[in-house]
Amino acid sequence: MKQVNNDADAVIVTAKEPEDNVVVMSQRDYDAMQETLRIMSNKYLMAKINEGDRQFKAGKGIIHDLIEVDDD
Template sequence: MEAVAYSNFRQNLKSYMKQVNEDADTLIVTSKDIEDTVVVLSKRDYDAMQETLRVLSNNYVMDKIRRGDKQFESGNFTTRELLEVEEDD
């Protein structure tokens, strides 16, 4: 994670936006006042983080995930071949 001063970020906004999107890395934008420091991340990363939070906060889904993990760890599962589906013309 890189840190950059606010004035440098402002002068090179387009470049930093491109960097954040291409590198999938967050960027800390610092300011003289520590309370004004922000973190910049791509929309794709933000959306992924929000989805993760939604899943983690959903008890029903998390219970299913934990149950599946236990089944996998105990070897209580069946492996199946994927079916090829022909597309309709």
Template sequence: MEAVAYSNFRQNLRSYMKQVNEDADTLIVTNKNVEDTVVVLSKRDYDSMQETLRVLSNEYVMDKLRRGDQQFSEGNFKTHDLIEVSLDD
């Protein structure tokens, strides 16, 4: 995670936005007042974090995930070939 001073961030906003989106890494924007420091991340990463929080906070979904993980760990699963679907149908 890279850190940059606010004044430098402001002067090079476009390049930092591009960097955050391309590298999928967060950027810390510092300020003299530590309470004004912010973290910049891509919308894709933000959306992913929000979805993860929704899943983790949904007890029903988490129970299903835990049960599936346990079944997999115990070898209690079946494999099968994928079905090929033609786009012409």
């Protein structure tokens, strides 16, 4: 399990019947995959991302310094 987390590689655990195979992956990778699926299935959000991408490619992007937020 540590190697799965350290290497970010999924492990396929095979069974006699291929439909019974399972995949073991890190929680971090699973969460990232689920978030990606949620974003990609949200038509409104994808439209906003695509519009921003078009604007950036057209040279309309603006670079800003990051604002540090103090959590205290």
